[in-house]
Amino acid sequence: MLLLVFGLSFLSFFPSLSLSQHFAPTRTKPHHRISVSLNLKQRKQREEKRRMMMKLDTSGLESFSAAVPSAMAAAEDQLFAPPSFDLPAGCADFDKFQMEAKQTLKHAKGTTTLAFIFNQGVIVAADSRASMGGYISSQSVKKIIEINPYMLGTMAGGAADCQFWHRNLGIKCRLHELANKRRISVTGASKLLANILYSYRGMGLSIGTMIAGWDEKGPGLYYVDSEGGRLKGNRFSVGSGSPYAYGVLDNGYRPDMTVEEAHELARRAIYHATFRDGASGGVVSVYHVGPNGWKKLSGDDVSELHYKYYPVQPTPVEHEMVDAPPA
Amino acid sequence: MSIFEYNGSALVAMVGKNCFAIASDRRLGVQLQTVATDFQRVFKIHDRLYIGLSGLATDAQTMYQKLVFRHKLYQLREERDMKPQTFASLVSALLYEKRFGPFFCQPVIAGLGDNDEPFICTMDCLGAKELAKDFVVSGTASESLYGACESMYKPDMEPEELFETISQALLSSVDRDCLSGWGGYVLLVTPTEVQEKILKGRMD
Numbered sequence: 001m002l003l004l005v006f007g008l009s010f011l012s013f014f015p016s017l018s019l020s021q022h023f024a025p026t027r028t029k030p031h032h033r034i035s036v037s038l039n040l041k042q043r044k045q046r047e048e049k050r051r052m053m054m055k056l057d058t059s060g061l062e063s064f065s066a067a068v069p070s071a072m073a074a075a076e077d078q079l080f081a082p083p084s085f086d087l088p089a090g091c092a093d094f095d096k097f098q099m100e101a102k103q104t105l106k107h108a109k110g111t112t113t114l115a116f117i118f119n120q121g122v123i124v125a126a127d128s129r130a131s132m133g134g135y136i137s138s139q140s141v142k143k144i145i146e147i148n149p150y151m152l153g154t155m156a157g158g159a160a161d162c163q164f165w166h167r168n169l170g171i172k173c174r175l176h177e178l179a180n181k182r183r184i185s186v187t188g189a190s191k192l193l194a195n196i197l198y199s200y201r202g203m204g205l206s207i208g209t210m211i212a213g214w215d216e217k218g219p220g221l222y223y224v225d226s227e228g229g230r231l232k233g234n235r236f237s238v239g240s241g242s243p244y245a246y247g248v249l250d251n252g253y254r255p256d257m258t259v260e261e262a263h264e265l266a267r268r269a270i271y272h273a274t275f276r277d278g279a280s281g282g283v284v285s286v287y288h289v290g291p292n293g294w295k296k297l298s299g300d301d302v303s304e305l306h307y308k309y310y311p312v313q314p315t316p317v318e319h320e321m322v323d324a325p326p327a
Numbered sequence: 328m329s330i331f332e333y334n335g336s337a338l339v340a341m342v343g344k345n346c347f348a349i350a351s352d353r354r355l356g357v358q359l360q361t362v363a364t365d366f367q368r369v370f371k372i373h374d375r376l377y378i379g380l381s382g383l384a385t386d387a388q389t390m391y392q393k394l395v396f397r398h399k400l401y402q403l404r405e406e407r408d409m410k411p412q413t414f415a416s417l418v419s420a421l422l423y424e425k426r427f428g429p430f431f432c433q434p435v436i437a438g439l440g441d442n443d444e445p446f447i448c449t450m451d452c453l454g455a456k457e458l459a460k461d462f463v464v465s466g467t468a469s470e471s472l473y474g475a476c477e478s479m480y481k482p483d484m485e486p487e488e489l490f491e492t493i494s495q496a497l498l499s500s501v502d503r504d505c506l507s508g509w510g511g512y513v514l515l516v517t518p519t520e521v522q523e524k525i526l527k528g529r530m531d
Contacts (some may be wrong), residue, residue, distance in 0.1 A: 110359070110505070129505075129531070134332055134467055136503045240359055274531040278335070278359040278505040281531030303529040312527060 048094070110279025112241030112270055113143055113154040114249060115210045115221055117234045120259050122212040122219045122289040124152050125266035127241070127274050127302070128282035130159060139282035148173055150293040151189060151213035156238045157206035157226065165207060169193050186213040186220030190230060198228035208238040214289050241273030241280035248272045259288055263297050267305070274302045328358060330431045331452075335506025336368060336381035337468035339476060339497055340437040340447045342461060343489035346517040347445040349377050349437045350497045352468075353525075354509040355384055364509040364530070372398050373408040374521070376438035377514060378418070381466035382452065383431040390430055393421060411438030411446040415456055422454035429453055433465040443518040468507045471500035490515050490524070498528050 113126040126143035129136060143155040145166040153169065155162035172192050176184040184192075190211040197207060207226040214220070223231045223238065235253060237245040248269040257265070263286055270284040284305065286297045337352040355366035369379040370391045378394065380387035397417060401409055409417070415436050422430060429452045437447045449463035450456055457463065461480050464472035475496040484492060494513055501508035511526030 127531075131505045134328070134335075134504060134506050136505055139502075276361050278356060278361060281505075281529070302531045306530040307527070 110277075111143060111156045111239035112237065112245050112273035112277060112280040113156050113210065113239055114235075114237035114242070114245050114266060114269055115154065115212045116236070116249065116253060116262075116266070117219045117221050118253075118255050118257050118262050120257075120262070120288075120290065121214060122152075122221055123262045123266045123286065124154060124210070124212050124289065124294075125270050125284060125286040126154055127270055127280040127284060129274075129280055131279045136281075141282070142285075144285055144287055146294065147189070147211070147213075150183070150215070150289065151186065151211065152287055152289060152294050153212075154210045154238065156208040161205050161207045161226070162209060165193065165196065165205075166209070168196070169211075183215065185215040185217065186211060186222060187215075187217075187232075189213070190220075190222035190224050194224045194228065194230035197224065197226050200226070201228045210236050210238060212289055214291055214293070219289065237269070237273075239273075239280065241270075241277035244273040244276045245269040259297075263288065267298065267300065268309075271302055271305045271309070275306065331382050331433075332467050332506055333358060334382075334384040335504070336384075336387075336466040337472060337497065337501050337504065337507040338368060338379040338381045338433075338435045338465040339472050339493060339500075340379065340435050340449075340463050341476065341480065341489060341493045341496075342445045342447055343484040343486060345443050345445065346486045346489060346515065347437045347439065347447060348486075348489050348493045348513060348515045349379055349435065350493050350511060350513040350526075351379050351381075352466075352497070352501050352507040352509065352528075353512055354507055356506060359505065361509060367512075369512065369514055370395075372414065372438075373402075375516065376409065376411055376414055376436075377516070378414075379435040379437075379465070380432045381435070382433050386430040386432040390418075390421070390432055390434070394418065397421070411436060411440050411448075414438065415446075415448050415450075415458075419450055419454035419456050422450065422452065426453060435463050435465045437516075439516060439518060466507060468500045468504035471503045472496065475500045486515055486517055486522075490522075494524075494526055498526060502529055 115124040130138040205226040274280045340349040351368040355363040462476045515522040
């Protein structure tokens with residue numbers, strides 16, 4: 001059933017290839033293999049394998065390679081051609097097997113991050129806890145990544161994935177600046193990241209990030225995730241603590257807040273999420289992105305915030321034992 | 328996450344000089360969500376015997392109700408309170424009765440026996456007793472608790488020092504566990520008095 005659906009879409013997007021399949025078995029495009037006349041069963045197997053091993057967008061990983069001479073192009077093609085191997089033995093349903101394998105590696109996105117646009121720019125806030133299942137591995141993780149002086153990215157999901165791809169995005173943005181003599185827009189930056197993540201879709205990356213920045217059009221905020229989704233919006237919260245943060249954020253949000261009010265709202269929202277969510281905690285960091293770039297506003301320990309918002313009331317003592325006064 | 332990590336808990340009991348302390352965290356959660364921050368895990372059986380139950384909260388409460396029932400019957404028949412060692416055997420037997428469909432709780436028992444001799448022990452969910460002379464731990468934060476207690480414990484501590492030690496061990500351990508914490512509760516029992524204290528901890 002799956003094969004049939006793919007077969008149809010394959011035909012609709014690559015009509016030239018399907019035609020040449022019936023005629024000469026020559027290479028028309030350098031990156032796609034064309035099967036020589038095979039019977040139906042072999043062709044189905046080949047198509048399945050090809051679907052698994054689509055050519056990835058490895059431009060992110062090749063940033064430092066010099067211009068390749070054309071003679072090398074053919075050899076390079078062999079080198080970067082996806083390896084082919086037999087399906088694991090006893091594995092009737094490879095899709096299900098792959099999904100299960102991914103699930104074991106899937107990080108639960110235990111965190112709380114939020115960002116919102118208001119009249120004075122963008123506020124970005126996050127907690128700082130990293131957890132592995134039930135164990136807290138760190139209380140001091142930097143989840144707001146400075147892509148460049150006027151753009152921030154938040155981290156939710158796999159820490160390594162987020163750190164690597166945000167840094168890679170920073171590199172791409174800088175290259176864009178140098179090539180085009182102007183800064184990249186938030187729209188462009190988020191699209192770059194989204195396209196890279198889309199090409200790795202299904203391979204187990206776990207990233208739920210928000211790209212916030214200020215460009216010529218004003219403040220910009222995009223949500224990008226490892227499933228390939230990209231959304232433009234005014235208010236986002238990502239992570240296991242996001243429902244709690246949304247509650248506070250949606251309640252207190254007004255577009256015409258001052259920077260101080262927005263700062264306090266973001267801090268409160270993250271604090272409430274760390275209180276209720278077990279996988280969020282540590283320190284709340286709040287950043288503000290204005291026309292001149294981003295600025296870190298505060299980094300408060302969440303526990304101190306709790307006792308500031310809810311000071312300890314001395315409990316009224318019902319029965320108190322006192323020593324009898326000396327006679 | 329396993330069934331033992333569904334609600335999250337942390338329990339520790341320590342022995343001092345003619346006294347003991349039993350401490351627990353105060354969080355009740357449903358996996359990652361925190362539902363209550365004043366949940367009671369340490370229960371009194373009689374003035375000199377306390378039991379803390381970690382693991383699944385509903386099984387902890389049911390176990391406690393069954394134990395109170397059995398102890399009250401014992402009091403009626405024997406006209407005295409149970410000794411801690413006897414009580415430990417009772418808990419162990421009750422847990423093993425459910426060998427093939429167990430209660431998902433791990434008890435920590437602490438009491439003053441004859442001659443005000445402190446007694447502590449812990450069990451797994453099937454009733455395997457583990458007697459200790461220094462400290463016992465239980466719950467989702469148990470590994471951190473083992474480390475903290477091992478390094479902070481000294482034998483023959485006075486009640487005030489014992490209270491400090493057990494509080495520090497508990498708070499520092501639950502700060503490394505997502506599923507327990509949100510405050511602490513310490514019960515310090517000496518032959519003459521019982522002190523209950525609530526600890527101010529990290530609320531994240």
